[in-house]
Amino acid sequence: MKDLSHMLPASRNRSQPRANRPLPLSGMDYSESHRKPQVLGKLVIAVIITAVCILILKQSPSFSGPSKFSRHEPGVTHVLVTGGAGYIGSHAALRLLKDNYRVTIVDNLSRGNLGAIRILQQLFPEPGRLQFIYADLGDAVVVNKIFAKNAFDAVMHFAAVAYVGESTLEPLRYYHNITSNTLVILEAMAAHGVKTLIYSSTCATYGEPEKMPITEVTPQHPINPYGKAKKMAEDIILDFSKGSDMAVMILRYFNVIGSDPEGRLGEAPRPELREHGRISGACFDAALGIIPGLKVKGTDYPTSDGTCIRDYIDVTDLVDAHVKSLDKARPSKVGIYNVGTGKGRSVKEFVEACKKATGVSIRVDYLERRPGDYAEVYSDPSKINRELNWSARRTDLQESLSIAWRWQKSHLNGYESASVVAL
Numbered sequence: 001m002k003d004l005s006h007m008l009p010a011s012r013n014r015s016q017p018r019a020n021r022p023l024p025l026s027g028m029d030y031s032e033s034h035r036k037p038q039v040l041g042k043l044v045i046a047v048i049i050t051a052v053c054i055l056i057l058k059q060s061p062s063f064s065g066p067s068k069f070s071r072h073e074p075g076v077t078h079v080l081v082t083g084g085a086g087y088i089g090s091h092a093a094l095r096l097l098k099d100n101y102r103v104t105i106v107d108n109l110s111r112g113n114l115g116a117i118r119i120l121q122q123l124f125p126e127p128g129r130l131q132f133i134y135a136d137l138g139d140a141v142v143v144n145k146i147f148a149k150n151a152f153d154a155v156m157h158f159a160a161v162a163y164v165g166e167s168t169l170e171p172l173r174y175y176h177n178i179t180s181n182t183l184v185i186l187e188a189m190a191a192h193g194v195k196t197l198i199y200s201s202t203c204a205t206y207g208e209p210e211k212m213p214i215t216e217v218t219p220q221h222p223i224n225p226y227g228k229a230k231k232m233a234e235d236i237i238l239d240f241s242k243g244s245d246m247a248v249m250i251l252r253y254f255n256v257i258g259s260d261p262e263g264r265l266g267e268a269p270r271p272e273l274r275e276h277g278r279i280s281g282a283c284f285d286a287a288l289g290i291i292p293g294l295k296v297k298g299t300d301y302p303t304s305d306g307t308c309i310r311d312y313i314d315v316t317d318l319v320d321a322h323v324k325s326l327d328k329a330r331p332s333k334v335g336i337y338n339v340g341t342g343k344g345r346s347v348k349e350f351v352e353a354c355k356k357a358t359g360v361s362i363r364v365d366y367l368e369r370r371p372g373d374y375a376e377v378y379s380d381p382s383k384i385n386r387e388l389n390w391s392a393r394r395t396d397l398q399e400s401l402s403i404a405w406r407w408q409k410s411h412l413n414g415y416e417s418a419s420v421v422a423l
């Protein structure tokens with residue numbers, strides 16, 4: 001058995017010991033059946049544990065076992081959700097499962113959380129609803145096996161590293177993870193006749209446009225490796241789909257915030273990547289006292305208050321756009337959509353909303369600009385409003401942040417613990 005416990009996220013709150021449970025993974029299998037009894041010789045305990053393991057194994061489809069997903073059942077859409085252990089992917093998987101889709105999640109857990117998968121498994125324990133496969137999309141052989149064993153109807157490709165700052169420091173990681181892995185997915189789709197793709201792209205592909213708001217025909221001139229890698233992936237997808245009967249939807253997300261309003265899932269980024277973290281995570285970390293204060297990166301931008309302008313879209317609205325895209329995807333058609341609210345908010349405005357949502361007077365330090373940042377981006381969402389009948393519903397920044405804050409407060413160690421604190 002391969003011990004992959006080092007891949008679990010480190011404790012977010014240094015004052016609390018890390019819950020060091022070894023990951024129950026064996027090769028590519030995901031199963032809780034591999035735990036060994038701690039005390040040898042205690043036969044009765046061993047028998048009970050074995051019985052429990054068999055029960056759990058029955059509930060947790062494993063990659064190498066007979067797949068309950070290998071048959072194509074008419075009327076049930078089976079969606080491959082790459083990156084389904086991550087922030088957006090897990091929220092999308094939850095919505096798909098709620099809407100009665102069958103879901104297979106593939107994730108290498110490099111940025112996502114096994115805890116999110118466990119929550120989804122608890123919510124949807126029925127055999128044949130949710131399958132989790134621990135695998136890296138960079139491994140074409142494994143990806144092909146996954147496609148060969150499963151009859152996917154559609155792919156939602158979320159899996160990606162997604163920090164603008166990190167991308168400027170580690171560009172090759174971004175090109176590999178985003179661009180190359182998309183190629184692997186497309187090749188597997190072609191080889192196995194899967195013809196529907198919903199692709200997670202980003203406003204970062206536009207770079208620093210001259211005109212606001214950004215429409216889908218605004219020229220794309222990305223200025224950081226993250227945006228460039230996503231743009232390349234988009235181009236490959238478009239070339240690949242040309243002249244084919246592929247149904248493709250490319251969704252260009254603006255800045256995603258919030259979490260499941262019912263508090264089942266949240267955003268739990270890797271603590272070791274905190275320095276690259278997004279503004280929402282940084283605000284919450286500052287409010288929780290995990291970091292001494294929030295660093296506002298750049299106050300000399302040509303904007304109303306000197307800080308960057310972004311369009312913050314709630315994750316619940318974003319996953320709704322995915323479900324609508326899947327519904328409206330048609331053979332031989334490509335749809336490209338901005339997914340945003342259409343409203344630009346400055347970093348200073350964001351910080352004020354975060355202070356109100358958390359009730360904490362967060363300390364704010366003003367620093368130099370962050371490499372790779374653009375001054376102002378916000379969307380014109382009229383195309384997606386019109387064509388997919390989608391519009392953002394939760395447009396109150398403070399409300400989205402309040403929902404996310406509730407989850408953060410009750411998950412000080414991310415998915416590893418649910419210790420509630422009174423602030």
Ligand SMILES: O=c1ccn([C@@H]2O[C@H](COP(=O)(O)OP(=O)(O)O[C@H]3OC[C@@H](O)[C@H](O)[C@H]3O)[C@@H](O)[C@H]2O)c(=O)[nH]1
Pocket residue numbers: 162163164165201202203204253254255256276277278279280282294295296297298307308309310347370373
């Ligand atoms: O600690 C921080 C983090 C961020 N910021 C600022 O907040 C603004 C937003 O930065 P974020 O890192 O949250 O988000 P970005 O706009 O860089 O990209 C984000 O949105 C588009 C998505 O596709 C990307 O995946 C996501 O990272 C920037 O101006 C940034 O400099 C801070 O001032 N302090």
